[in-house]
Amino acid sequence: MPGTSKKANSASVSRKTKAPVFHLHVENSSKRQPLFQLREETYAAAAKRHRPLAARLKVTIGWDGDILDKQLKTADFMINSNPPREGLRERAPRLQWIQTTGAGIDGLLPLDWLPADITLTNNSGAHGDKAEDYCTMALLLLQTRAPTVFANQRDKKWIPIFTTPIAGRTAVIIGFGDLGSAAGRAAHKLGLKVIAVTRSGKARKPADAACKVGRIDSVLPKADFVIVTTPLTAGTANLLSRARLDLMKSTAGLVNIGRSPVVDYDALLDKLEKNELAGAVLDVHSPEPLPSDARMWTARNVIITPHISCDDPRYMDFLCDTWFANFARILAGKPLTNQVDRKLGY
């Protein structure tokens, strides 16, 4: 850690454990949300929770590349959401594992820069409980026509809009991984029928039915709500194109907690404006932060949130716990969890 003499640290640890000490370099960006920065105090608290494992580590924490090249020379592991790509193997001869701080790694695709013997893991799994809450809220916001109700509050207009309870309606959930399952739990908890759209056409509970992404056109007309939870890959970009949005009922609503380029937002806002869709609750945008002149800010029938659907203030604590559990697997010679599939890109 910065301010700690590496030599003293690794020496003392070695004396106690007689086991090899690995070097973990954490690279932060001061431009990211503080939530996604792994600060010294957060790591120290995690090291206390995982004391025997932490004793096997030498940890350095850098900011905006200040000590990056020096640390890469000896790093075995790296936590870094934007790893250096050019000549990585030469610059980091011992590097065997990179952990990203996010779940989506679309910013790193294609992975042709990543040496075959370096494992890449993401933070998928840290988002479930929060995403479930968000989807529960988003579904109810759409069911109660809250985008209009809240616009009326802003305009000081008292216009009661009465809607039925939500139970019995149908949610089509695109993607059924960590976030999709959370969305499924939310919908199921509210008494909705859940149809999952997945690559395989299979989905575990709480999905009531599933279909292959290639057959998505057959389920979109059934949806009272569509929830987008997929990562952004070559296969999901523009999946909800203008033509596919046209397949949805005019009374249906859309939630996006995945990535914005999965949906044609221009087409979406056009349709919302013309009441060809009932509403949208959108947490992901392009670019982020949204510029002040973005059409999105003032679009009709839309509630937007600033990419907060899935992130818990304890996010980095979870990341550290997940990381230590994987580190234990390395020491035990077991395969890591949360590995990114190089072909699928997530």
Added chain:
Amino acid sequence: MPGTSKKANSASVSRKTKAPVFHLHVENSSKRQPLFQLREETYAAAAKRHRPLAARLKVTIGWDGDILDKQLKTADFMINSNPPREGLRERAPRLQWIQTTGAGIDGLLPLDWLPADITLTNNSGAHGDKAEDYCTMALLLLQTRAPTVFANQRDKKWIPIFTTPIAGRTAVIIGFGDLGSAAGRAAHKLGLKVIAVTRSGKARKPADAACKVGRIDSVLPKADFVIVTTPLTAGTANLLSRARLDLMKSTAGLVNIGRSPVVDYDALLDKLEKNELAGAVLDVHSPEPLPSDARMWTARNVIITPHISCDDPRYMDFLCDTWFANFARILAGKPLTNQVDRKLGY
């Protein structure tokens, strides 16, 4: 029904059934929301669902008193949320049962105008599913600090606010009748601890604990959320006074789906402005509709909805079904459900 000759109607029914025909007069107000008007077509659909019972009835439907005095002379039953009070017994010698269209009857209190031999029933029970949805949404809105998030959307400000999942927090629910139980189910479904405040100090599931209203001061400091669901009576007016609101945590939020005079709204808005409370989601107001210059419209950290938390578009269908079930009880000599307690005032 209007347009149907009463004589022909009652005569033909009598011939078939040889059973006495009762006269039900439905009195509507054109000033109320259409949702709360019992129109001819709604009654006709209900009569189809309850054909043998409907055959025992002569029904008249009046608007704004147009045929009221004439019908009162022979009415056995009345559906009317604002029944005539002066000289009721003289004007309606046969009247034995009044059904209101709402659940809250605070507008009819005190009940000194109501002859002892006329039964008053309300529409409590029609609101549960919708209230559960609303409370689920309201709790999540408060947990995610949505009042601030939505104000930022309006101001085109991208300010991520990260909050923990809601599970594990504590909801104090004031009143645990039809609406309170619905609020309890909502909170329970989200993984909250539920403390009910009731007259008896007892509450059934899903409450985890209960306390007497006289001891409310002891539970308010424990609340992450307070949900007000009580009817308005002499005993609940100003129950959440300024002094009681002061007992709540500054991080806590308040939901009101009961009646607005139960909470000191001026004190509430003061506290929200000073961040002494985190947020409020308020569905009930005084007066309704809120006048355009009401402080409420622009208050900080408040989401307001126009009294829509508990009402389903199928509301009058439910009312008719409840009414026919009670009519069947009358024919069977059984006591009616949904009777208003004259002492308690609900």
